[in-house]
Amino acid sequence: MSYSNNIIFGPIPSRRFGISLGIDLSPSKKQCNFDCLYCELEKAKTVDTMTTYPSVEEVIAEVKASFVKHPKIDVITITANGEPTLYPDLERLVDELNKIKKDAKTLILSNGSTIYDENIYKALLKIDTVKLSLDCVSEKCFKKLDRIHNGIDIEKIIDYMIRFSQETKNILVLEVLFVKTLNDKDEEIKALYEAIKKIKPHRVDIGTIDRPPAYNVKPVSFETLEKIAETFEGINVNIAFKNRPKLQSSFSEEEIKNMLKRRPLTQEDINNMFDEDSKKLLEKLVLNQIVSLVDSSGLNFYKIL
Numbered sequence: 001m002s003y004s005n006n007i008i009f010g011p012i013p014s015r016r017f018g019i020s021l022g023i024d025l026s027p028s029k030k031q032c033n034f035d036c037l038y039c040e041l042e043k044a045k046t047v048d049t050m051t052t053y054p055s056v057e058e059v060i061a062e063v064k065a066s067f068v069k070h071p072k073i074d075v076i077t078i079t080a081n082g083e084p085t086l087y088p089d090l091e092r093l094v095d096e097l098n099k100i101k102k103d104a105k106t107l108i109l110s111n112g113s114t115i116y117d118e119n120i121y122k123a124l125l126k127i128d129t130v131k132l133s134l135d136c137v138s139e140k141c142f143k144k145l146d147r148i149h150n151g152i153d154i155e156k157i158i159d160y161m162i163r164f165s166q167e168t169k170n171i172l173v174l175e176v177l178f179v180k181t182l183n184d185k186d187e188e189i190k191a192l193y194e195a196i197k198k199i200k201p202h203r204v205d206i207g208t209i210d211r212p213p214a215y216n217v218k219p220v221s222f223e224t225l226e227k228i229a230e231t232f233e234g235i236n237v238n239i240a241f242k243n244r245p246k247l248q249s250s251f252s253e254e255e256i257k258n259m260l261k262r263r264p265l266t267q268e269d270i271n272n273m274f275d276e277d278s279k280k281l282l283e284k285l286v287l288n289q290i291v292s293l294v295d296s297s298g299l300n301f302y303k304i305l
């Protein structure tokens with residue numbers, strides 16, 4: 001079977017990473033070891049490995065052809081119609097991509113569940129940015145929300161995320177997707193925060209459902225995400241929310257410092273929360289080197305020094 005027409009998508013401009021070329025390692029059907037309630041793809045029976053997939057040679061030939069047509073690619077994003085780490089030849093694929101990527105970076109978007117497979121772990125260490133999901137910490141929540149394949153061990157996932165974060169020389173980003181009445185309960189949020197503190201990722205993206213989900217579940221509100229971000233004290237939290245409300249208010253220098261001590265804020269947070277005078281005060285704090293602007297995998301955070 002030839003997959004050549006649908007392995008590659010883009011390149012498309014991405015706000016965070018520049019020009020992104022996408023690779024779909026499962027172009028013919030959904031192959032995932034989760035069946036998340038919020039999945040944007042159709043419901044599907046879980047699997048623990050891909051059975052139909054393009055060869056490494058086919059993928060590399062397509063990436064090379066894209067580089068000829070679009071020499072200015074900033075990031076090669078490894079994804080799948082499902083879970084990309086179920087691709088049986090992941091490490092060899094990453095090795096081959098690293099040989100041809102020139103100045104581009106590699107990025108993988110994974111549900112994180114395979115990190116304790118030593119071969120996948122080794123492949124992930126060779127990718128420039130690894131973005132892993134972690135929606136729940138309690139097994140009950142994990143099973144209910146992500147509807148995982150039998151035998152997946154959440155405690156082991158977290159242990160290996162901690163180990164990976166210590167070992168990688170690259171960027172680790174975590175993503176948590178919140179769903180109403182499922183993982184938005186206080187005890188789950190607290191447990192997530194404890195796990196995130198141990199994992200120490202560069203950044204945590206928190207968001208909610210914004211496209212029609214596979215099952216009948218509801219998103220949480222922007223206010224809930226803001227409250228969660230407040231709970232994740234000291235962590236680089238990026239709130240991803242379409243059409244977030246603008247609530248520009250006035251803050252004193254002291255208030256700004258206290259807010260940033262609690263948690264770093266993104267440029268988008270500032271644009272939504274700060275009025276013009278507060279933005280000027282923040283600029284002054286940056287000029288006086290009390291606050292710095294720190295890049296975390298394409299996103300700038302204002303942090304207290």
Ligand code: SF4
Binds near residue numbers: 041
């Ligand atoms: S891990 Fe991703 S692809 Fe798999 S079911 Fe969940 S949302 Fe869908």
